[in-house]
Amino acid sequence: MITTRRELIKAGAGSLIVASALGPSITFGMMPMHHKSRMLPPSKKPRVVIVGGGWAGVTTAKHLKKKLRDRVEVVLIEKRKIFMSCPVSNVWLGGLVEMDFLMHDFQTPASKYGYTFVNATVTEINRHKRRVYTNQGYVDYDYIVLAPGIRYNYEAWFGKDREMARICATSFPSAFIPGAEHVALKRKIENFEEGTFVLVVPPPPHRCPPAPYERAAMIARVFKKNGVRGKLIILDPKKEIKPKGKGFKSAYEQLYKGLIEYVPNARIKEVDPIKKVIKTTAGDFRFDDGNLNPPHQAGDLVWLTGLVNPKTGWCDVDPLTLQSKKDPRVFVAGDSASVKGFPKSGDMAHNHSQNMLVNALVAIISGKDPYSAVRAPTNTCYSMVNGDPKEAIVINVLYDIDLKKKAPKKKKVNVDNKRSKALATATFEWAKALYRDMFS
Ligand SMILES: Cc1cc2nc3c(=O)[nH]c(=O)nc-3n(C[C@H](O)[C@H](O)[C@H](O)COP(=O)(O)OP(=O)(O)OC[C@H]3O[C@@H](n4cnc5c(N)ncnc54)[C@H](O)[C@@H]3O)c2cc1C
Known part of the structure; x- marks a missing residue:
């Protein structure tokens, strides 16, 4: 482990931010740095490199280090300087919580649990050499966990026309990846005065x-409060709202009557972000402003590794261990992974990372059977549908482990579509509990 500035420089670290068990994070100025130089010294213990400090990556880093302590070196590489939560971001769009609630730092958990945080962008992974290249230098690994989240697939709408994709992404940002897009969307919603605002469900x-249905409720809340003369049109490729359809429908009808028009079976045929027209299988729609959400795929980074199934756009993994089906040194966690029956949610990313991936990896590193080590996850997802007063609905899914089939299976699905203040309180309590687990 690096203990002094000199050792770090010897190891080849340049403008790199590192936080370790030794204390607070340290910034090492603007020293020139070649991205092909070694960033950390070789490790005497198995080194697990985690790429992506989102819900899956931060959870994996903490719980792996907590379980194996000195028997493992854990390195978390994340390109952002600050964590912003997508969960609860719709509630923020609706004006019911401050931005501060969504923001967290990477340094506190890294220094508390003793993993190394590297603030860098991964540019290449050489699976043969077991080496991760970043814009700051490279790191070798024994095992790697890929948790880069999602990317937008604008190609599905615009083919190779990158200029149209750029115009669409800039004019009508999706805000399904946290950051500036959320701020742009909030401005749009708050400034909207009249006409048609369209929300495309991926x-x-x-x-x-x-998330799209919760977002619709929160946008409608702002429109209602601001006396907007117009409506929000939801274009949904599905035949009905799912999950929590009844709860969303009754909120739309009872709280936002005349403000929300829900259009099912609206699969996108053509999007023109300049003329502001969307052609769908349910008809053509003109709009004045909107939140245009293209299809999602596994994050860019996993495409670089050749581990994405091009037919689905997601990574095939062992459904119990989340180990790649193509490379046993690689694990894929969070939204990039494809596991039948698992929704792509923060709660699931947190749950499957902690209960499945980490337990499996601990067993593998300890020379034990990974399958008997994994534990069944759960998934809970609250949706805020009202702001006056705050009211939410919820779905909770319990899973079992089928050791014969080596796969998880759904055990019980609980849905509460009756919006209530108690569920709104539970929404914030859920978020606080997860943020606490990941960041403090
Ligand atoms: C509007 C909205 C509302 C939501 N509400 C809920 C909710 O109420 N409950 C819930 O459970 N889920 C919710 N979700 C879903 C949740 O946000 C995701 O499922 C979750 O973020 C997935 O975690 P992840 O770790 O896979 O990806 P992310 O959290 O996106 O993390 C991926 C990380 O990888 C980093 N990264 C990517 N590429 C690189 C690279 N090359 N080098 C270094 N770092 C890289 C990114 O910067 C990012 O920090 C919501 C999502 C949205 C959009």
Whole structure:
């Protein structure tokens, strides 16, 4: 482990931010750095490199280090300087919580649990050499966990026309990846005065199945509050709202009557972000402003590794261990992984990372059977549908492990479509509990 600035420089670290068990994160100025130089010294213990400090990556880093302590070196590489949560971001769009609630730092958990945080962008992975290249230098690994989230597939709408994709992404940002797009979307919603605002639901499987419907409720809340003369049109490729369909429908009808028009079976045929027209299998729609959400795929980074199934756009993994089906040194966690029956949610990313991936990896590193080590996950997803007063609905899924089939199976699905203040309180409690686990 690096203990001094000199050792770090010897190891080849340049403008690199590292936090370790030794204390707070340290920034090493603007020293020139070649991305092909070694960033960390060779490790005497098995080294697990985690790429992506989102819900899956941060959870994996903490729980792996907590379980194996000195028997493992854990390195978390994340390109962002600050964590922003997509969960609860719709509630923020609706004006019911401050941005501060969504933001967290990477340094506190890294220094508390003793893993190394590297603030860098991974540019290449050489699976043969077991080496990760970043814009700051390279790191060798024994095992790697890929958790880069999703990417937008604008190609599905615009083919090779990158200029149209750029115009669409800039004019009508999706905000399904946290960051500036959320700020742009909030401005749009708050400044909207009249006309048609369109919200395109991406085709499944996409990040957070209920998120577009929760977002619609929160946008309608702002429109209602601001006295907007117009409506929100939801274009959904599915034949009905799913999950929590009844709860969303009754909220739309009872709280936002005349403000929300829901259009099912609206698969996208053509999007023109300049003329502001969307052609769908349910008809053509003109709009004045909108939130245009293209289909999702596994994050860019996993495409670089050749581990994505091009037919689905997601990574095939062992459904119990989340180990890649093509390379046993590689694990894929969070939304990039494809496991039948698992929604792409923060709660699931947190749950499957902690209960399945980490337990399996601990067993593998300890020379034990990974399958008997994994534990069944759960998934809970709240959706805020009202702001005056705050009211939410919820779905909770319990899973079992089928050791014969080596796969998880759904054990019980609980849905509460009756919106209530108690579920709104539970929404915030859920988020606080997960943020606490990941960041403090
Ligand atoms: C509007 C909205 C509302 C949602 N609400 C909920 C909810 O209420 N409950 C719930 O459970 N889920 C919710 N979700 C879903 C949740 O946000 C995702 O399922 C979750 O973020 C997935 O975690 P992840 O770790 O796979 O990806 P992410 O959290 O996106 O993390 C991926 C990380 O990888 C980093 N990264 C990517 N490429 C590189 C690279 N090359 N080098 C270094 N770092 C890289 C990214 O910067 C990012 O920090 C919601 C999503 C949205 C969009």
